Each structure stands twice: as C-alpha cells, then as structure tokens.
Amino acid sequence: MVFSAAAAAALSSSSSTMISSRFLHSSAPLALQSRHITEKKISLSPPTSQRRVFSLLPSVSRMGFVSQRVKKESSNLRIFASATDISVEKSVEEVHLHKGDMWSVHKFGGTCVGSSERIKNVAEVIISDATERKLVVVSAMSKVTDMMYDLIQKAQSRDDSYLSALDAVLEKHKSTAHDLLDGDELAGFLSRLHHDISNLKAMLRAIYIAGHATESFSDFVAGHGELWSAQMLAAVVRQNGVDCTWMDTRDVIIVNPTSSNQVDPDFMESERRLEKWFSQKPSKTIIATGFIASTPDNIPTTLKRDGSDFSAAIMGSLVKAGQVTIWTDVDGVYSADPRKVSEAVILKKLSYQEAWEMSYFGANVLHPRTIIPVMRYDIPIVIRNIFNLSAPGTMICQSSVSENGDGQKEDSPVKGFATIDNLALVNVEGTGMAGVPGTANAIFGAVKDVGANVIMISQASSEHSVCFAVPEKEVKAVAEALQSRFREALHAGRLSQVQIIPNCSILATVGQKMASTPGVSATLFNALAKANINVRAIAQGCSEYNITVVIKREDCIRALRAVHSRFYLSRTTIAMGIIGPGLIGATLLDQLRDQTAILKEEFNIDLRVMGITGSKTMLLSDMGIDLLRWRELLKEKGEVADLEKFTHHVRGNHFIPNTVLVDCTADSNIASCYHDWLRKGIHVITPNKKANSGPLDHYSKLRALQRKSYTHYFYEATVGAGLPIISTLRGLLETGDKILRIEGIFSGTLSYLFNNFVGTQTFSEVVSEAKAAGYTEPDPRDDLSGTDVARKVIILARESGLKLELADLPIQSLVPEPLRGCASAGEFMEKLPQFDHDLAKERQQAEDAGEVLRYVGVVDAVNKKGIVELRRYKKDHPFAQLSGSDNIIAFTTRRYKEQPLIVRGPGAGAQVTAGGIFSDILRLASYLGAPS
Ligand SMILES: NC(=O)C1=CN([C@@H]2O[C@H](COP(=O)(O)OP(=O)(O)OC[C@H]3O[C@@H](n4cnc5c(N)ncnc54)[C@H](OP(=O)(O)O)[C@@H]3O)[C@@H](O)[C@H]2O)C=CC1
Ligand SMILES: N[C@@H](CC=O)C(=O)O
Ligand code: NA
Numbered sequence: 058m059v060f061s062a063a064a065a066a067a068l069s070s071s072s073s074t075m076i077s078s079r080f081l082h083s084s085a086p087l088a089l090q091s092r093h094i095t096e097k098k099i100s101l102s103p104p105t106s107q108r109r110v111f112s113l114l115p116s117v118s119r120m121g122f123v124s125q126r127v128k129k130e131s132s133n134l135r136i137f138a139s140a141t142d143i144s145v146e147k148s149v150e151e152v153h154l155h156k157g158d159m160w161s162v163h164k165f166g167g168t169c170v171g172s173s174e175r176i177k178n179v180a181e182v183i184i185s186d187a188t189e190r191k192l193v194v195v196s197a198m199s200k201v202t203d204m205m206y207d208l209i210q211k212a213q214s215r216d217d218s219y220l221s222a223l224d225a226v227l228e229k230h231k232s233t234a235h236d237l238l239d240g241d242e243l244a245g246f247l248s249r250l251h252h253d254i255s256n257l258k259a260m261l262r263a264i265y266i267a268g269h270a271t272e273s274f275s276d277f278v279a280g281h282g283e284l285w286s287a288q289m290l291a292a293v294v295r296q297n298g299v300d301c302t303w304m305d306t307r308d309v310i311i312v313n314p315t316s317s318n319q320v321d322p323d324f325m326e327s328e329r330r331l332e333k334w335f336s337q338k339p340s341k342t343i344i345a346t347g348f349i350a351s352t353p354d355n356i357p358t359t360l361k362r363d364g365s366d367f368s369a370a371i372m373g374s375l376v377k378a379g380q381v382t383i384w385t386d387v388d389g390v391y392s393a394d395p396r397k398v399s400e401a402v403i404l405k406k407l408s409y410q411e412a413w414e415m416s417y418f419g420a421n422v423l424h425p426r427t428i429i430p431v432m433r434y435d436i437p438i439v440i441r442n443i444f445n446l447s448a449p450g451t452m453i454c455q456s457s458v459s460e461n462g463d464g465q466k467e468d469s470p471v472k473g474f475a476t477i478d479n480l481a482l483v484n485v486e487g488t489g490m491a492g493v494p495g496t497a498n499a500i501f502g503a504v505k506d507v508g509a510n511v512i513m514i515s516q517a518s519s520e521h522s523v524c525f526a527v528p529e530k531e532v533k534a535v536a537e538a539l540q541s542r543f544r545e546a547l548h549a550g551r552l553s554q555v556q557i558i559p560n561c562s563i564l565a566t567v568g569q570k571m572a573s574t575p576g577v578s579a580t581l582f583n584a585l586a587k588a589n590i591n592v593r594a595i596a597q598g599c600s601e602y603n604i605t606v607v608i609k610r611e612d613c614i615r616a617l618r619a620v621h622s623r624f625y626l627s628r629t630t631i632a633m634g635i636i637g638p639g640l641i642g643a644t645l646l647d648q649l650r651d652q653t654a655i656l657k658e659e660f661n662i663d664l665r666v667m668g669i670t671g672s673k674t675m676l677l678s679d680m681g682i683d684l685l686r687w688r689e690l691l692k693e694k695g696e697v698a699d700l701e702k703f704t705h706h707v708r709g710n711h712f713i714p715n716t717v718l719v720d721c722t723a724d725s726n727i728a729s730c731y732h733d734w735l736r737k738g739i740h741v742i743t744p745n746k747k748a749n750s751g752p753l754d755h756y757s758k759l760r761a762l763q764r765k766s767y768t769h770y771f772y773e774a775t776v777g778a779g780l781p782i783i784s785t786l787r788g789l790l791e792t793g794d795k796i797l798r799i800e801g802i803f804s805g806t807l808s809y810l811f812n813n814f815v816g817t818q819t820f821s822e823v824v825s826e827a828k829a830a831g832y833t834e835p836d837p838r839d840d841l842s843g844t845d846v847a848r849k850v851i852i853l854a855r856e857s858g859l860k861l862e863l864a865d866l867p868i869q870s871l872v873p874e875p876l877r878g879c880a881s882a883g884e885f886m887e888k889l890p891q892f893d894h895d896l897a898k899e900r901q902q903a904e905d906a907g908e909v910l911r912y913v914g915v916v917d918a919v920n921k922k923g924i925v926e927l928r929r930y931k932k933d934h935p936f937a938q939l940s941g942s943d944n945i946i947a948f949t950t951r952r953y954k955e956q957p958l959i960v961r962g963p964g965a966g967a968q969v970t971a972g973g974i975f976s977d978i979l980r981l982a983s984y985l986g987a988p989s
Contacts, residue, residue: 160376161188164347164369165384167199169443170286173236178443180293182384183342192376194306194347194369195290197282198233201226202348205279208257212264219261227254230285242292249288253281277357280307280349283365291344302340307357309334310350310371319361322371322430326353331375345372366427370438374430381431382450383423384443389451390415393474397614398621404451404472411472412438412453414567414603428453470574471581471624475565476613480512481532482558482593485539486522489551497523503542507534513563513596513605524594526607532557558593562613566604566620578604581620586767587985588612588619588714589738619714622986629987630663633978634707634718636700638669638691640831641744641774642721644971650684652975662982667707670698672724677706700730708739715985719974720745723835732759735768742977744774744970749855750848753862756855769984771977776803776849777944777964779973785960786856789950796857798949799916800957803849805832805942805965806840807871807912812939816904820896821889828886832942832965836882843868843912843925850914850923857918869926871896871912903929909937935959942966 163183170176183193197205204226211219227250234246257278264270270278284305291303309330312320347365352358360367366383373381390412391401407415409432413425423438431438441450490496497516500523504511509531516523527535539555546552571577578597581604585592594607608616622629635642649664656662665681674695676682682690708716718734720727720743728748731741732755749756749772763770776782789796802808809827814820824841827833832840839845847868854861870877872885873892879885903910908929913936915924930936939945944964947957963969979987 159189160192160373160378161186161190162192162194162369162373162376162378162381163384164194164365164381165196165290165443166365166386167196167202168386169384170195170197170290171199173233175443176233176237176286176290176293179290179384180297182443182446183290183294184297184299188379190341190376192304192343192345192372192378193290194345194365194372195283195287196347196365198229198286201229201282201286202279204229205282206275208261209264209270209275209278212261213268213270215265215268219265220258223254223258223261226281227251230289234289237289238292238296242296246288246292250285253284257281273356273358276349276359280346280357280359283346283348287344287346294342294344299342300340301342301344302338304334304338304343304345305349306346306368306372307349307351307355309345309375310360310368311353312350312358312360313353314358319426320350320358322350323353324371324374324430327371328375366423367430370427370430373436373438374434377434378431378436380437380439382439382441384441386442386444387440388442388445388448389440390453390473392472392625393617393621394476397476398474398618400625401621402625403448405449406456407451407453407472408456408569409453410602411567411569414565415473415475423453470570470577471566471568472570473567474617474621475567476617477512477563477565478610478613479529480526480561480563480607480610481529482524482526482561482607483532483535483539484522484524484554484556484558485543485552486554486556487546487550487552488521489546489549490521490523499542500539501525503538504535507531507538509535513594513607515594515596526561526563526594529559532559560610561593561607562610564606564608564613564616564620566606566624567602569602571602571604580623581606584619584623584986585616588615589766589768590616590619615714622714629661629982629985630665630713630715631978631982631985632665632667632707632713632716634668634670634703634716635666636670636703636718636720636727637722637724638671638687639721639835640967641970641974642669642719643688644967645719645721645974646684646687648968648971648975650687653684656979660979660982660987662979662987664978664982665713667713668703670700670703672722673698675699675703677703700727704730704734704739708737715981716740717742717978717981719743719978721974723747723839725751729755731770732762735759735762735766735770738766738768740769740771740981742769742771742974742981744772744778744974746772746775746845746848746852748772749775750851750863753855753860769981771980772852773977774970774973776852777946777960777962778805778966779969779976780944780946780960780962780964782853782944782946782960783856785958786853786948789948789952789958790857794953795951796916796918796948797951797954798918798957799850799853799857799946800913800949801946802911802936802939802944803914803946803964804840804846804912805944805963806834806837807846808939808944808964809942811910811912812941812943814896814900814910816900819890819893821886821893824889825886827942830942831967836885838872838877838879838882838885841871842877843870846912846914847923847925850916850925854916854918854923857916859916859918859921859923861921861923866923866925871927899927907932911936 163186165179169179183191204222208219208222208226211222230250231247234243234250238246260274260278264274287303291301294301309327311323311326311330313323314320345368347368348359350358350360350368369381369383389403390407392404393401395401409428412423413428416423416425423440428438435455437452437454439450439452442448485500501511504527509527512526512528514523514525536555536557540547543552543555547555566581582592585606590608590612592606592608596605597603618630635646638646646666646669649666653664656664666684666687667679667681668675668677669682669687669691670676674691675698676687676691676695704718707718716738717740720741723745725747728745728751731748734741748759759770773781773783786796806827809830809832810820810823813823813826824837828837834840834845847863847866850866851861851863873895876885876888876892879888900910906929908931910927911930912927913925917923936945939961942963942965943961945959945961947959949957
C-alpha cells in the first residue's frame with residue numbers, strides 16, 4: 058500500500074468525503090460521495106516521486122475521488138504533485154451518483170423485450186437483482202428498429218405507406234402498453250407515445266417532401282424504439298413498487314463520429330452529463346435507452362452496430378459498475394458455433410482479449426468495441442440467457458482461468474474456435490519484393506484506395522510473397538487495383554503475379570494461455586492434417602492469442618470439428634461406410650452395434666455408420682444408421698447401389714471431420730478405388746486381400762501415397778484374420794530386425810480341412826463344414842486352389858520389402874483340374890465329392906509314414922522368393938499340432954534366428970475376422986486423437 062494511513066485519514070476526516078476500507082485494505086467495495094471537494098491535500102509518506110504519484114491516479118480515480126480526466130488536466134479538477142504532496146484543486150459539482158461495485162448494469166436486447174410477457178420477465182429479473190443500484194440498458198422491442206428504418210426508407214422514396222407503417226408502430230406499442238400498464242402509468246405513457254408519433258409524422262412528412270433523410274434525421278427517427286421500450290419497462294418496474302426512472306441516453310452519452318462510420322464516446326463529457334442528470338433525477342434503478350446518444354452539439358445520433366451492448370459498456374464504465382450483464386437468448390459464449398459443432402461447450406470464463414478475438418472472428422459474443430470501455434476498469438461482463446435463468450452464463454473479465462464446481466481449473470490453452478467464410482486470398486509474389494522498403498505500403502495502400510478490409514496478412518521472411526485475406530465481394534476491386542498499381546513491376550518481372558485464391562475461409566483458434574504454451578500450434582496443425590485439410594496461409598501475431606489459418610471454404614466445418622474435438626477432448630467422431638455386408642461385414646456391424654455405447658461413454662469415440670452398401674442395394678443416413686435395425690432398414694429403405702454416390706455421401710458429411718470406408722468384399726474393383734479414396738483423405742480399412750496382392754505397381758503406389766499423407770490404410774485382417782500378423786511384422790521391421798523367412802499355415806480353411814481330414818469323413822464333407830463355419834472365401838476354390846494362401850504370402854513378402862507378383866509364386870492347387878472351370882461356387886461344391894478319393898489316397902500314404910498333410914506358404918526373404926504347397930510333416934512337428942481353423946506363422950529373423958517368433962490361433966471365421974477389422978477401426982480412432 059503506497060498511500061499512508063495518514064493520507065487516508067486526511068481524506069476520511071474530510072466532512073465531504075467518505076472512503077471505504079478498500080482504500081486501506083484494497084478489498085471491500087468503494088464508495089465515494091463527492092461533493093464540493095476543495096483543496097484536498099494528500100500527504101504521502103514516505104515522500105513519493107511525481108511519477109509514482111501519477112501512477113497512483115487510477116487507484117484514486119477508481120475510488121471515485123477524482124476521475125480519469127485529471128490525468129489529462131483538462132477538467133475542472135487538477136492535480137499537482139510534488140515529492141510529498143498531491144493537491145486537488147477546485148470543486149466538483151455536487152452529485153449523488155455513487156460509483157463502484159454497488160452498481161450493476163444490465164442490458165436487454167430486442168428479443169428480451171419482444172412482447173409484453175417478455176417485458177414482465179425482464180422486470181422480474183431487474184427486481185430480483187439484489188445489487189443496491191441498477192442501471193438497465195434496453196433495446197427497442199424486436200423488429201421495431203427495422204420498422205423505424207423502413208419508415209424512413211418509405212418516406213424518402215415518397216411512398217405514402219409510411220403513414221400506415223407508422224400506425225403499425227403506434228399500434229404495437231399501444232397494445233403492449235395496454236397489456237402491461239394501467240392507471241396513471243398507462244395514461245402517462247400513451248400521452249408521450251402519441252406526442253412522439255405526431256412529432257415523427259411531421260418529421261417523416263418533411264423527409265417525404267425533401268425525398269431525402271439526413272443521417273441525424275434517420276438517427277432521430279430510428280432511436281424511438283428504445284425511448285418507448287425504456288419508458289414501458291420503467292413503468293412496469295414502478296408498478297411493482299420499485300422506485301425507478303427512465304433515462305434518455307441522448308442526454309448523457311456523448312460521442313464523436315469517426316471516419317469509419319463508427320463513433321468514439323467522449324467519456325469525460327458523458328461522465329459530466331451523467332453526474333448532472335443524476336443530480337436532477339437521483340434513482341436507485343434507472344432504465345436507460347440503448348443504441349442512442351448525442352453528438353457534443355446535442356444532435357441525436359446512434360452508436361451504430363451492436364449499439365445497445367456498447368451503451369451498456371459505456372454506462373458500466375461511467376458508473377464503474379461491479380458487473381455488466383448482457384442478457385441474450387443463448388446460455389453464454391460457446392467454444393465454437395454450436396450449429397456447426399454439436400459438442401461445443403459453454404465457456405465459464407473468457408478474458409477480455411479472448412472475447413475480443415472470438416467476437417472479431419464471427420463468434421456471437423460482443424463487438425470488440427463493446428469490451429473496451431469496461432476493460433479500462435476491469436469490470437466483468439457476464440453473458441446470460443434470459444430464457445434459461447439457471448445457466449450461469451459466461452463471464453468476460455481480466456483473467457480467464459476459472460474453477461469448476463469441483464475445484465478443477467479449466468485451463469485448456471485454447472478457449473474457442475471461430476470461422477469467417479466468404480473470403481478470398483490475394484497473393485502478391487515476386488523476387489523484386491525482397492528487401493525493397495515500401496512494398497507492403499504500396500500493396501496495402503492500393504487495397505485501402507478501394508476501401509477493402511484486410512482480414513489477415515501473412516508474409517514469409519524470405520519476403521518473396523505477401524498474402525492477405527479480404528472479403529470475397531471485395532477481391533475483384535483489390536485485384537484490379539493491385540494489377541494497376543504494379544503494372545510496371547509485373548511487366549518488368551519484379552513481381553511475378555497477383556494471384557487470387559477464391560472460396561476461402563478463416564479458422565481462428567483463440568486462447569490467452571496459448572501464449573507461452575508450447576505445442577498448441579503443433580496440436581492444431583496435426584488435427585488439421587489428420588482430417589486431411591490443407592492450410593493455405595497462416596498468421597499468428599506475437600500476442601499469441603490467436604492462430605489464424607486460411608483453408609478451403611468447403612473444408613471449414615470439418616476443420617472446425619477436427620480442431621474442436623482435438624482440444625476439447627470431445628468425442629473423436631468418425632463417419633464410416635461399410636461396403637459388403639456379407640458374412641464379415643454383417644458380423645462387424647453387429648459388433649459395432651454392441652460396442653458403440655461403451656466406446657462413446659468410456660473412450661469418447663463416436664463411430665457413425667453413415668452408409669452400408671452391397672453390390673445391389675445401399676442404405677444411406679445423414680446422422681448414422683441405427684445398428685439395431687440395419688438389416689431391416691437395408692431391406693425396407695435400401696436404394697440401388699451406386700458406389701460413387703455412396704462414397705460422396707459418407708465423405709460429404711461435413712459435420713464429421715474423419716471418414717473411413719471399410720471394404721468387406723473380396724472384390725478387386727472395390728480394391729482399385731482405395732488410391733482415389735486415400736488421395737481424397739478417406740481412410741481405408743479392409744480384410745480384402747485384392748489390393749495388396751494385386752499388381753505390384755498398384756500396391757507400390759498405394760503404399761507410397763499412404764506414407765506421404767496423413768490418411769490411414771489398415772489391413773490387419775488380410776492375413777491371419779484377427780491375429781496380429783501384419784502388426785508383428787511391422788514391429789520387427791520398424792525396430793530394425795531383418796526378416797529371413799516367414800513360414801506357416803496361413804489358411805484357416807486349409808488348416809481346418811487337414812486338421813479334421815483324419816479318415817472319418819470325406820474331404821468334400823470337411824470342405825462343406827469349413828464353408829458353413831465361415832472360414833472359406835466367398836468361393837471356396839480361392840482357398841483350395843492355394844490362391845488365398847498365395848495372396849497372404851505376397852502380402853507378407855511385400856510388407857518385408859520383396860517385390861513379388863502373385864504370378865511369381867509356384868502354387869500347388871487342390872482344386873481338381875476338371876472343376877477349375879465350374880461356373881459357380883455352388884456347382885463346384887456339388888461336384889467336389891467325385892474327386893474325394895485322390896486326396897484320401899494322399900492322406901493315407903502320409904499317415905502310413907507317420908506324417909500329416911499340411912498346406913503351407915513360405916516367404917523366403919533371403920532368396921527373394923515364395924512358395925505355396927501341400928507338405929508332409931512328422932506328427933510331432935508344431936504344424937501337426939493345430940486344431941480348428943488355427944493359423945500358425947513362424948517368423949525367422951536376425952533376432953529370432955534359433956527359435957522363430959510364432960503367432961498361432963484361429964485365423965479365419967466371422968467373429969475373429971470382424972474383430973480384427975474392428976481393432977483397426979479403433980487404431981484409426983486413436984491415431985485421430987481418441988484417448989488410447
Ligand atoms: N471369412 C474369413 O474368415 C475371412 C475373410 N476375409 C475377407 O473378408 C472379405 C469378406 O468375406 P465374406 O464376408 O466371407 O464374403 P461374403 O461373400 O459373405 O460377403 C461379401 C460381401 O461383399 C459384397 N460385395 C461384393 N461385391 C461388391 C461390390 N462390387 N460392391 C459392393 N458390395 C459388394 C456382397 O454383397 P452382395 O451380396 O450384394 O453381392 C457381400 O455383402 C473377403 O475379402 C475375405 O477374403 C479375411 C479374413 C478372414
Ligand atoms: N478363407 C480364408 C479366410 C481368411 O483370410 C482362410 O480360410 O484363411
Ligand atoms: Na491379422
């Protein structure tokens with residue numbers, strides 16, 4: 058505390074001055090009733106420098122003892138400071154306006170007072186506020202300001218109907234007043250209303266005759282809505298027994314117009330007028346008009362856009378209110394536009410700077426200029442919902458760190474996200490710009506000349522290009538101005554181009570704590586990259602409160618959702634399209650159905666199946682298919698399958714940032730689409746082996762694309778179904794091991810066949826069993842021919858770095874020669890028994906030698922080749938010990954040389970295969986930011 062107790066005593070002993078304990082202890086509210094303060098002398102002990110004395114002025118002023126204006130020494134108060142004294146000279150007018158925390162300011166917008174019922178609610182809110190003194194700023198009833206501007210419009214275009222429109226205005230207020238008021242209050246209001254209307258009629262007549270309305274005429278007419286709503290509300294409050302006066306803020310708020318069609322409040326003059334007004338109409342509850350003000354020459358004017366919020370902020374600063382509450386129809390400020398991000402949350406606290414940034418970027422908060430007056434005195438603004446009084450709202454104040462009910466700090470470095478659409482980027486580029494002073498001046502001078510508003514600017518330090526965003530509607534003029542301004546430079550090649558990039562949006566990430574928190578931008582850009590969103594330009598000022606990125610307009614909502622879910626740990630939502638609801642696809646859908654709720658609740662993962670398609674029918678949904686009923690829905694509501702439409706639908710849902718297509722077919726046509734999907738940022742997951750075992754160049758292109766993009770392609774179930782084969786192999790390779798050989802029984806079907814073909818059943822009977830158990834490929838010949846095993850061998854070989862084609866593998870087929878040309882799988886199964894004896898003979902020979910038959914695949918990485926064949930193994934060999942559909946895969950590597958690393962377990966079947974696909978989906982979710 059710098060002021061000594063003696064100084065305080067000197068002040069408090071003055072008969073005309075009251076000083077609260079805050080002066081001494083900086084705690085309790087301030088109150089100063091200033092009247093005829095003459096020649097106060099404040100002695101400072103120890104002696105204080107002049108500079109220090111001036112630094113104390115704001116504190117003195119906050120007490121209401123002297124106003125800010127003393128700093129400028131332009132008022133009737135002057136302060137002289139010496140090393141030891143402050144002298145306050147001359148007297149201030151006698152006022153009874155108490156300033157400080159005992160004042161609360163409320164502002165009610167047009168919807169809050171849109172009807173008589175709502176005006177009554179507002180009166181209740183005012184009355185129930187226990188603060189000692191209340192100043193309420195009120196807008197015109199909803200639509201009235203528009204009606205008033207319409208009157209002017211009609212009158213100046215000589216449209217007689219302004220008269221009937223004025224009658225409508227009169228009627229609206231008359232009927233509201235009849236609903237709300239009675240007796241003298243009603244009579245008083247109606248008489249002033251009629252008087253105003255006849256004045257307006259005269260004025261509109263003058264406008265009609267002149268065919269023109271000056272700005273001050275317009276402002277005068279337009280401001281009447283506020284005059285009437287303030288008077289009606291004040292009368293309702295009075296009818297409830299509360300002393301209340303209405304204030305025409307044209308008598309108090311004085312503003313100067315600026316060149317940019319805005320106004321600057323003259324706080325000193327307004328404060329003087331407020332004190333004068335209050336000395337004439339002292340009241341503990343004041344209902345003041347929003348929006349309207351006067352010029353220093355007492356000409357009526359308005360505060361322009363968002364005027365009533367601004368009025369509230371100005372009044373809040375004039376009375377040094379404890380709080381300014383802005384009543385609206387939303388629960389507070391959201392972390393993002395809730396129409397675009399359904400999981401947006403209400404922010405409990407925002408700092409002034411954060412609110413400022415958010416509002417600039419289109420969040421429905423407050424206009425930045427609204428914040429400035431209250432910011433000067435650290436007055437908190439609270440945004441609350443008049444229609445939901447139980448919601449605490451959002452507090453905008455100095456520090457934005459807040460405590461939740463459970464004491465936890467809400468300290469995410471990022472507070473919110475906002476977007477601006479309909480922008481274009483302008484890129485001015487050329488080698489002749491570097492190191493040439495005045496280039497930026499010339500560029501932005503040209504932009505200014507066409508009156509365009511520059512929304513963000515970015516220049517790389519190489520100085521070879523400057524890019525900036527302007528509203529799309531202004532870009533043509535900007536481009537022309539630049540072309541003309543730089544004609545010579547473009548001609549001479551010093552500038553290479555003035556490029557326009559249309560259809561852009563800005564996504565702004567706002568948070569005061571982003572400053573000094575490393576990693577925020579990394580997380581932000583990572584989330585954008587994972588949603589496959591290309592960033593065209595970036596800007597971050599050194600305040601670090603805001604990181605702005607320019608993106609394609611069509612990506613904007615997806616981007617907003619991606620970053621919001623990343624920072625707010627809201628759900629990682631993935632739009633899914635399931636292609637092929639056959640055995641595996643259907644089992645996957647059922648597993649998803651059973652697990653969705655748990656994934657949502659416990660893991661914050663929201664998987665939405667937006668479409669299911671077979672080869673003939675597809676089912677699409679905008680919000681996600683009800684997986685309890687997908688079979689009936691597909692039957693009842695299915696439409697003709699169209700893969701392009703399907704893909705477009707699943708991916709086109711801009712509300713979900715990430716899309717995955719799950720291919721559960723065995724179709725190579727579908728597999729050939731992966732490259733295109735991945736290129737578009739659609740993740741792909743599949744048990745279909747066709748892509749990875751198809752033509753080598755397709756495979757190589759696919760993998761190359763996947764490596765350089767942030768889009769994921771997972772295919773664990775292609776080998777060993779749900780067994781961790783691909784991931785084990787990747788783990789070995791990525792940690793620097795070298796594969797020497799992979800050998801195993803890769804076919805669940807063939808494993809099952811030879812594990813159960815023990816002499817008790819014919820071979821074809823066991824094949825039918827395998828098919829019924831869901832182990833076989835859609836066409837069992839793919840298993841028996843060895844093609845399925847060969848595909849798996851190729852997949853593993855390529856994964857290990859070998860460049861093998863399917864045709865390079867010697868494959869021993871078990872499909873009898875005459876059945877290879879069967880038209881269908883059914884026909885094949887029917888004829889298979891005719892050939893049972895061949896394999897029965899081979900089995901018997903092996904058994905006689907104490908051996909078993911096993912169908913194996915081998916990747917020989919040392920000799921860069923592979924083989925697929927039926928072999929005989931001794932009965933004690935591990936391959937002879939299998940049961941059911943077990944796969945067994947032995948990895949011999951540099952590290953696992955003596956004893957191979959073996960993975961064994963069921964390698965086919967609907968449940969385990971769907972489970973493998975499902976775990977790829979969850980891996981994707983975790984890559985996309987879901988907690989793992
Ligand atoms: N069974 C297993 O144990 C394992 C299977 N796999 C693989 O899983 C995949 C699916 O096998 P499975 O479920 O048994 O096969 P199914 O024959 O039971 O199902 C295939 C599905 O794909 C659909 N389909 C086929 N072509 C198209 C197309 N062009 N467009 C859209 N849908 C199409 C079919 O629809 P429609 O009926 O309308 O033609 C059907 O719904 C295969 O790639 C298989 O290799 C992988 C590991 C293990
Ligand atoms: N038909 C295959 C299924 C898995 O890929 C097999 O039998 O292994
Ligand atoms: Na697997």
